[in-house]
Amino acid sequence: MPASEPVQLGRKRALPSCPNPLFLKWLTELRDEAKEKGLKIQYTYQKAINSLNKYPLPLQNAKEAKILQNFGDGICKILDEKLQRYYRENGPEASIHCLAKRAPPPGRLDNNSLAPSKKKNAAEDPAKDKGGGGGGGRKKKREYVPQKRSGGYAVLCTLYRQSQIPGSKGYMFKMELQTEAQLLCDKSFTVPELGSKYTAWSSVSTLIQKNLVTKTHNPARYSLTEEGLALAERLESAEQGTKAPEGDREEEEGEKEEGENPGVVDLTCSDEDDDEKEEERIHPAEKLSCAAQTGSEVDERSSAGKTQDSHTATRKQNGGCLLPGTYDIILCVDFIETTGGSHHRKQELVKELQRNRVNFDIRKLNVGDFLWVAREKVAPVPGQLRAPVGRELVLDYVIERKRMDDLCGSIIDGRFREQKFRLKRCGLRKPVYLVEECGTAASHLSLPETTLQQAIVNTQVVDGFFVKRVQDVRESAAYLTVMTRYLTKLYQNCTLTCRSRELEGDLVDEEERGIRSCSLISFAEFNHGAIKNKCQTVREVFARQLMQISGLSGDKAAAILEQYSTPHSLLTAYERCASEAEKEKLLSSIRYGKLKRNLGPALSRTVYQLYCTQGALS
Template identity: 60%
Template sequence: MPGPVTFGRKRPLPPCPNPLFLKWLTEWKDSAAEKGLKTQFVYQKAISSLKKYPLPLQNGKEAKILQNFGDGICKMLDQRLAKHYAEHGPNAPIHSLPGSRGKSRNQPRAASPPPTSSTLKIDLTKPPQDGPSPTKKKKTEGKKQREYVPQKRSGGYAVLLTLYKESKNPNSKGYMTKTELQREAQTLCDKSFTLTDPSNKYTAWSSVSTLIQKELVLKTHSPARYSLTDKGLLLAQRLEAAEEVLEDNNGSASHGCTTASEEDQEDLDEPHRENTLNVLAPSRTTVSLPFSAISSRQSREDPVLSSYNHVPDFTLRPGQFNVILCVDFIETTGGAAHKKQELVSELKRNGVNFDVRKLHIGDFLWIAQEKVQPVAGQLRMPQARELVLDYIIERKRMDDLCGSIIDGRFREQKFRLKRCGLLHPIYLVEDYGAAQHLSIPESTLQQAIVNTQVVDGFFIKRTKDVRESAAYLTIMTRHLQTMYLNKTLLSCTKEEASKCNRVFQHEDQSCILLEFRDFNEGAMKNKAQTVKEVFARQLMQISGVSGEKAAAILERYSTPFSLFAAYESCTSTEEREKLLSSVKCGKLQRNLGPVLSKTISQLYCSKEALS
């Protein structure tokens, strides 16, 4: 039987696999610093990004995928690389420093053979030991480097065990998507995979980058697919065996390990920020469904959600409904008629059951429509009841995206989609013609798409034309039909949705969905608005105030009157300008900042015309 594993690890800094590029960037930064140029900060940001990148680069052009690497730095690296080849020959190594003795810097030091089950000592009941401090480095130089083993019930621990259990499933696909992995691993982890703690900006998911760096988990494709490497499989087997030993000894694995301190946990889960590789590249038509960012564990701990007993107006049981794709009529009329009808023709050719209707938000969504039978003695068919599934798509061609950014619709649409009540908003970005003829540079459009995914949290699907968009809608429709086939659907209104636990789990036999009529009427753009909603729209007209920042201000001051009252209570102009600077915004809970705070105070407090 395998022996016990000691949880915890030392955290030595991994060597940079691109030491030559790192050296050149450092030289350029030092030269700029000596001359007092601000470009030194640009080089420093590029150095930080390069140190976090775990793969070797072959040329400067490949570094374009890294953060803070623009065309200028990439061109300088290519020119310096050409000079390097001219001096040392075309086959000169570039992943080690010239003239270095022995092994290159990017190769790991020789380590002792991996421990076997007969020599490995496992002790799950002890907390992880802290890594060596800088002052004790000399005393620990002769010691062997301890093998990395994630702490019990940490993010890395949960991910390894979840992937291992999935690999033993006879129906396994051989990989798991991010959302599937987060959902299944949450029960094995004490920390949320999606929500940050107020005292720590990292989530349990941050430890996945460490697993990838340690070659325990393999990440492929876009959208990402995660699977265990051979090394990760062996470690997961040992972790599961150790878990079984604890269950036998203590009766419960949850009480067999002393919980590490928050400082140790942060040390174990410190991430190397992921680079969004291939985010912008169109891929083959595949279905990668985004799932809810709210964990079921959080809903169980929320006293409001756990105490609310929802009573639906009506229930649709398996076999009593059809899943139908709803297409906004704007997608089939106006503009170039042949382009509009091409989408409809493709959906008909693919045999998709769809309905064209007016949608007040989004371009495509799916409903569960009740199957109705004719009633004897009645002329018309009974009105079918409808529930809207938690998936909604906003379709954007590149030219439409350009226009919506210019006139402000893009930011407003994202804000409305986040507040519409559906859990999984999707942006379908469709390439259209040559981007260089648009009024906004292509790089700006690409950055807006990336920000929509990374910053705003939307799921992005890229397609190359109308046919590929129709194919994606077709596969999504069939996937959702299978997903909801055997589910019991409970209705709720938009007011009740905030009190219900609407997180959808595959193993659940029922789920709570919004009534379509209530959802669509509530999403009307020109409906009567509350003072709070008008105030939010007003704040978002200020440059730099996003939907998240406006929502953070509204949490403290829900109306303009309350904000005016706060400004009047300030004793000086300086105090008014700093009033909103400490407002916490977004998932990372960052401050709004003094610049925006000053701008807002000038807008609401200045009696004269603003310059």
């Protein structure tokens, strides 16, 4: 700007009111009516209200609103019917872009919506109205600081503590974040309180909206922004006993006065924020009166808080480890193993485990049929319905169970090789194949029994899996029982630490030095990382393509990927070859597996023909 031009100072222009107040009023009525009846369509109406508030142009009829998000045929039809009724009552020339002066447009704050006392004060003191001296004008917006032991507070502190761990991956999945944050929060992250639909997790949307937490990827990864890191650091220092962060008390009281004005309806907030904002707007005097009326409840809650604080302090003192005696070994059974198919046979497995008094849990496993977790022992908190959820670390043993008929089907449709590939890269070091013999039933299968037996031998010798053969479901349950007791004894004196799958390449192979490794993956990270249909990298898709070639196992595909990680890099290498014969032998000298054998000219020629043949393959 040139120096000769004076700098224009003044108040910011007030936001214009919604140009479609009549539609906004009707949508608000529909939302409130649905909310009173407990209907889920209230959320659809709220989304339509948010879209309409952002639209800056006047609408002539409801059909024009179809260009907006969350305006479907149903909502447009309702608005059109209300519009026709409005024209019949007020005449065809009635304006739909303004409301009577006695009531401000719903969903917007307007200058006319000030309380009478405030308008009177503004008239008596013009200096305040102009934002001049005397400390008048619009107050500075109060900084958002979540209350101690609220959901937002627990999430910020948990993400901050996780970021301070050496070698931290910088984010947390939803399940592990809920598990860790539960210890710092009085409300449950999974179960709403009686008479409410909100949990402590509802406050995460507020943290994202206020740019304190970011949510990326699928499955979702949660991490702190720079602003969130600064606020979480202050909260953590307050937890350690230094000065606690405080908001602007005067602004808080000012927000309360606005919240008491019955003429203002604020529709800019999401439903998930209502509980937290109502709690923030309670006046300190009202808090004291509530405390006097429900003293016993407050005492119980404070004692519960002290119990969780002591538990959190103990966990922090242990460095986030699970010490011997602080965890139980639990067998996890995939729910597919107990439902569907031969229901009687699958229920027999559960009955056998119960008869053997095995401590097991049925849940969804994204890879494998059985595994074991070390679950932290957490004492119930007085005054809470459910005990806090303890951390879970996955032991390095995972079992894939196969009957002979299932093995036959999986070999035919290609699942057998894919499952072995996924088991190898799931992050657990001790994969096991539990094979149930069919006896005489094997003669009725579509593949010869010798072929199935050869596949089992290859699984053990070539792929490196431990194979356990059993006769029936009862022997499978017996094996799982023995393994559970063996692992309980094996880990009874171990201090368990949590490791990340991303750092597996940096871990020292302790087994080669005769030391049993006790660094384990959290169950949440393991199960999220094993999702079958998650977003895949080009390298992963390339590996799957290669494994569709007959005779090309997972070890061979991994060896090719070490040299050529993408199809583009492989095709570039083919282009650099001088002759056709050189292209066919390009991959023949690649070594794979523990014995470091060559891939061979036959497979090399097959891969070349697959990726370089013009037109259809014969």
